[in-house]
Amino acid sequence: MNDKEIINLYVDRLESAIVMTDEKYGNYLNRVIYNILRSESDTEEIKNDTYMGAWNAIPPTIPKSLKYFLVKIARNLSLDRLEYITAGKRKSIIVEIDDAIPDTCNTPEEAWELKEVGMAVNDFLGTIDQKTCAVFLARYYYGYSISDLAKRYGMTQRQVKYTLQKTRDKLRIYLKKEGVVL
16 A cells, blocks of 8 residues: 555544554664664554554645654654653763754744754755765664664774764764854
């Protein structure tokens, strides 16, 4: 079943929407959530909460990409859970990156600025090579560990850390050059 058909099930308020969503994206969501939380029980709970979030959001929202709509819900829920779990401890790098770019806006100006930041980051990602971009996104968007990235991309852990540091430095310079203040 394609995404448009699944979305129509949500719009029609048919419970089969969740079943079809799980069949198509359940394993993918498990991987994204587990990469952030590293807990199977939390992963299952957050995945179910993701489906509930989609159920409550569709309609009125009609996502262009169901996959990325679900991932956004799952990431936000996972990061909230991670923040709760690690309260008082050193935050993970994922939370630190997300804290630098707020996800809520109180004014139209803040919403515009956030959109500008997003566009600048996307533009930056287009300036780096494909492998570096994949490593950067896998770490900071999908939450893969350094060791997982090393295995996945045929690098040493030291190379992964170096690549991430250099990319963060380049991003910082790029954003500053673009006039983005974080």
